[in-house]
Amino acid sequence: MYVIIPLVSGLPPYEKGELKGVNLVKMDFKLYVGNLPYTAATDDLKQLFAQAGNVVDAVVIVDRQTNRSKGFGFVTMSSQEEMNKAVEMFNEKDFQGRNLRVNPARPQERRP
Numbered sequence: 001m002y003v004i005i006p007l008v009s010g011l012p013p014y015e016k017g018e019l020k021g022v023n024l025v026k027m028d029f030k031l032y033v034g035n036l037p038y039t040a041a042t043d044d045l046k047q048l049f050a051q052a053g054n055v056v057d058a059v060v061i062v063d064r065q066t067n068r069s070k071g072f073g074f075v076t077m078s079s080q081e082e083m084n085k086a087v088e089m090f091n092e093k094d095f096q097g098r099n100l101r102v103n104p105a106r107p108q109e110r111r112p
Contacts, residue, residue, distance in 0.1 A: 029056075029083040033090075034072045034101035036060060042073070044096075049075045052089050053082030074105055 033045065045058040060073040077083040083104065091102040 028105075029077045029080060030105040031075045031077065031083060031086060032072065032101075032103050032105040033075055034103075035098050036069065036071050036073055036100070037096040037098050038069045038071060040069060040073075040096060045073055045075055048090065048095060049077070049086055052077065052086035054078040 031049075036045075040060055042058050042060050045060060046055050049055050049058065054077065055075060056078050057076040058073065061070045062068060063070055075086070077086055087102050087104070090100050092099050094100075
């Protein structure tokens, strides 16, 4: 039996010792959001993407040294349908004076 579970913030149930003996397929409904205004905050992303559905997680990436936004972030939706709707609604759309780039996020590549 296979169970599909979304990856969300915190530990998934299988890492807490639940669902033993079940083969798990991890699904992630994470979006890359680029060309953000440098003044945009995580709460701004959550509010915007809530128009497309349930936002599980959102983050604006900031520079560790300057604590300034790097102009991109990630939003995790609760389903594939909501993720697709968010791409349709917000890709190339104006947000605080800039046209957003919204695409499904790619897995993070390992650094050497």
